[in-house]
Amino acid sequence: MKVTLSCLSGAVLYFVTKELVKMMDPTRREDEQNVNKSAIMKRIVDLRGKQVLQRIGKLNAYELRLFGDLVFPDQISTDFEDIGGLLDQKKLIRETVLKPLMDSCEGKEESGSKLFSAPSGVLLYGPPGTGKTMIAKAIAKGSGAVFLNIKASSVQDKWYGESTKIARAIFSLAIKLAPAIIFIDEIDSFLRERGGLTDHEVSSALKAEFLALWDGLLSDSPDYQNGSVLILGATNRPSDIDEAFLRRLSRRFKFDLPSLSDRIEILKAILSKESDCKVDVDEIAQKTEGYSGSDLRELCRMGTMIAEQDAVSGSTPRVLRTTHVIRALEHIVPASKFKQQNRSRETTLRVTL
Ligand SMILES: Nc1ncnc2c1ncn2[C@@H]1O[C@H](COP(=O)(O)OP(=O)(O)O)[C@@H](O)[C@H]1O
Numbered sequence: 001m002k003v004t005l006s007c008l009s010g011a012v013l014y015f016v017t018k019e020l021v022k023m024m025d026p027t028r029r030e031d032e033q034n035v036n037k038s039a040i041m042k043r044i045v046d047l048r049g050k051q052v053l054q055r056i057g058k059l060n061a062y063e064l065r066l067f068g069d070l071v072f073p074d075q076i077s078t079d080f081e082d083i084g085g086l087l088d089q090k091k092l093i094r095e096t097v098l099k100p101l102m103d104s105c106e107g108k109e110e111s112g113s114k115l116f117s118a119p120s121g122v123l124l125y126g127p128p129g130t131g132k133t134m135i136a137k138a139i140a141k142g143s144g145a146v147f148l149n150i151k152a153s154s155v156q157d158k159w160y161g162e163s164t165k166i167a168r169a170i171f172s173l174a175i176k177l178a179p180a181i182i183f184i185d186e187i188d189s190f191l192r193e194r195g196g197l198t199d200h201e202v203s204s205a206l207k208a209e210f211l212a213l214w215d216g217l218l219s220d221s222p223d224y225q226n227g228s229v230l231i232l233g234a235t236n237r238p239s240d241i242d243e244a245f246l247r248r249l250s251r252r253f254k255f256d257l258p259s260l261s262d263r264i265e266i267l268k269a270i271l272s273k274e275s276d277c278k279v280d281v282d283e284i285a286q287k288t289e290g291y292s293g294s295d296l297r298e299l300c301r302m303g304t305m306i307a308e309q310d311a312v313s314g315s316t317p318r319v320l321r322t323t324h325v326i327r328a329l330e331h332i333v334p335a336s337k338f339k340q341q342n343r344s345r346e347t348t349l350r351v352t353l
């Protein structure tokens, strides 16, 4: 009887401990969510061929956890042609970023010089809605590189030591799947040192790890296949980026609010998808100074809704006309002006108080 009881309590203890350990495992949730692991492995093999399996070897839990952040070139619909204006940026990015990455995707030998390889760090900066993410996607699609879309939240883990393991996994996975782009949107908020003591400690350990891994990409080690892993950062606040990061983001491209001629091109690009469209893009471009690309997209969307209302009330087919987009102007305030308006309202409030 005694033996049975102790066996039973031993078994209970074993299962309770096992469940507790499982609950405490920070990778548990992601592991369970990772139902599409085999579908993603299939995509990888389709893209890089069966020989990639040898290079990949056994993936660890942290690398698998990043599977959800992987985007493959055939899943991206943005081409360089969809991006209106930004002629200088597109030309330079094609020559200095896309071309070397494409060469490394095609397995072409670099011409003996590292100067021909893709830079390991590229920064896209400028106001929101000016096409930075679009360009990043177009680079991934055009080059055939795997796109690892990293969010600050997926790296900053509350578990001590976890963040550095995730950082290591980002690089090891990118190297295994190379050519690859590690895309960090809002890179200014990534690794920003935050308030509390623990945050600060985690953040500086993570920063040091990340920088060491990044420097590894620049090293001569054949493991790193120089130039085939690109870190691409985008930000609206370049001045907030950590100094050490900024130094490594050696190629920087500025994205401004679009000029008149750029607005014409952006409107053409946005409206090219609208089947019945009779919009004078020159006239709209004249009236939209200060509008970003995404403001222009919202404007066209609003115009289409107004056109739809007209079509329903007149029982006619929907045709998007210049007047619809002009009426939409009343509803869509460009983000830049909205901010200014609110800032002056805030100042007025403060003065009144
Ligand atoms: N140059 C552009 N040409 C066409 N559409 C644009 C352009 N810039 C922005 N857009 C539109 O605005 C949206 C947001 O752009 P995005 O690239 O995400 O801006 P950012 O990353 O600079 O904040 C895009 O999905 C697109 O519809």
Ligand SMILES: [Mg+2]
Pocket (backbone or CB within 6 Å): 132, 133, 185, 234
């Ligand atoms: Mg963006």
